[in-house]
Amino acid sequence: MSGIYIHIPFCLSKCAYCGFYSIPSLKRKNEFLEALKQEIVLRKDYLHGWPVGTIYFGGGTPSILKVEEIGTLLHLIKEHFDVEVDPEITLEANPDTLSPEYLSGLREIGVNRLSIGIQSFFDNDLQYLSRRHNSQHARQCVSWAKAAGFENISLDLIYGLPTSDADQWNRNLDCFFAMEVPHLSAYALTLEPNSILTKQIEMGKALPVNEDDAVRDYELLCRRASENGFLHYEISNFCKPGMHSRHNSNYWFGIPYLGLGPSAHSYDRVSRQWNDSHLENYLCDFPFEMESLCTEQRYDEYVMLRLRTIWGIDLKYLKREMGERLSSYCEKKAQPLIVQGRLSQTREFLYLNDSQMLFADGIAEELFW
Ligand SMILES: C[S@@+](CC[C@H](N)C(=O)[O-])C[C@H]1O[C@@H](n2cnc3c(N)ncnc32)[C@H](O)[C@@H]1O
Ligand code: SF4
Numbered sequence: 289m290s291g292i293y294i295h296i297p298f299c300l301s302k303c304a305y306c307g308f309y310s311i312p313s314l315k316r317k318n319e320f321l322e323a324l325k326q327e328i329v330l331r332k333d334y335l336h337g338w339p340v341g342t343i344y345f346g347g348g349t350p351s352i353l354k355v356e357e358i359g360t361l362l363h364l365i366k367e368h369f370d371v372e373v374d375p376e377i378t379l380e381a382n383p384d385t386l387s388p389e390y391l392s393g394l395r396e397i398g399v400n401r402l403s404i405g406i407q408s409f410f411d412n413d414l415q416y417l418s419r420r421h422n423s424q425h426a427r428q429c430v431s432w433a434k435a436a437g438f439e440n441i442s443l444d445l446i447y448g449l450p451t452s453d454a455d456q457w458n459r460n461l462d463c464f465f466a467m468e469v470p471h472l473s474a475y476a477l478t479l480e481p482n483s484i485l486t487k488q489i490e491m492g493k494a495l496p497v498n499e500d501d502a503v504r505d506y507e508l509l510c511r512r513a514s515e516n517g518f519l520h521y522e523i524s525n526f527c528k529p530g531m532h533s534r535h536n537s538n539y540w541f542g543i544p545y546l547g548l549g550p551s552a553h554s555y556d557r558v559s560r561q562w563n564d565s566h567l568e569n570y571l572c573d574f575p576f577e578m579e580s581l582c583t584e585q586r587y588d589e590y591v592m593l594r595l596r597t598i599w600g601i602d603l604k605y606l607k608r609e610m611g612e613r614l615s616s617y618c619e620k621k622a623q624p625l626i627v628q629g630r631l632s633q634t635r636e637f638l639y640l641n642d643s644q645m646l647f648a649d650g651i652a653e654e655l656f657w
Contacts, residue, residue, distance in 0.1 A: 295549030307480025342535035351381035355393035383421035391436035409463035442471035448502030470531035600639025
């Protein structure tokens with residue numbers, strides 16, 4: 289099995305908190321689409337014929353594309369890759385770009401999973417984040433998506449916002465659970481080094497962020513998700529049984545994927561490569577950098593990715609794939625963390641419980657080679 293990720297680098301405007309590379313103008317969209325089509329053909333052999341089980345349009349804002357444009361890309365991918373009969377096809381969508389007609393069109397061309405960037409169901413939060421939609425539109429577009437026949441819907445929310453106290457976050461979660469969608473991605477607000485919001489806060493023009501609020505909101509999130517029958521399968525991801533994102537889960541299981549578009553990453557079990565992130569360069573000749581991974585790098589990466597998930601570190605897998613030396617090293621480094629109650633162990637697995645998952649990156653560093 290394998291996956292394909294397509295990065296659409298355009299947005300209608302730049303959100304204050306966002307640190308992702310995206311261009312707030314559609315001027316070069318057509319040029320980009322032509323280049324993307326060329327890249328699909330150029331890289332048709334990257335996946336060595338492995339069947340493609342998942343296709344993911346991420347961004348930026350993929351939902352600025354017309355239905356026909358997405359359809360053409362899907363068609364080309366199916367022509368040049370061995371796509372499975374019923375692949376998971378996800379599109380990241382911003383509420384302000386959605387309408388009932390657009391959503392029905394997406395279903396017709398085979399998009400079967402939507403990840404909608406709601407961020408909050410409250411207007412004061414949405415204004416702080418400088419989002420283009422309001423709370424009413426947030427609710428409405430979920431109903432439209434359902435009416436268009438989408439069952440596999442994920443909503444993105446952001447917590448730890450200074451505009452929201454614990455009670456408002458709780459009511460935000462009420463809104464989410466009332467929507468009866470099977471997947472939630474919830475992220476703690478991160479102040480990205482070059483974002484507009486970070487600069488505004490530094491100049492005293494926006495409310496500062498308090499890290500303790502994120503911890504408080506995270507605890508409530510974990511509790512409410514569990515009460516509502518959601519499985520907390522990755523730090524930021526929660527789902528009803530069986531409704532996890534197949535595409536993103538494959539990253540955590542080391543399944544190969546091809547990334548198309550500026551800044552997209554690819555992995556073929558031997559090496560990683562990443563496309564240049566600037567549109568100008570991408571349009572010239574698809575420059576990319578590549579690195580082959582030595583066993584120690586593969587170990588660090590495995591530890592980091594798997595500790596973020598409910599599946600944890602599989603010690604048997606470590607031993608089989610990376611040798612006795614690294615699996616013993618991992619077990620030895622894990623002992624003090626287990627004693628401190630920061631890490632849990634069963635006979636074959638090392639994993640983090642709910643409350644520790646928020647600190648996964650720091651704990652992983654202590655296990656690194
Ligand atoms: C790659 S973004 C693209 C999604 C889409 N363009 C949108 O904004 O709705 C995916 C998600 O990352 C989250 N995100 C982006 N920047 C963030 C930040 N600085 N802190 C927390 N979450 C962030 C948001 O929830 C967003 O929906
Ligand atoms: S948060 Fe989403 S819509 Fe906003 S600038 Fe970033 S990628 Fe674009």
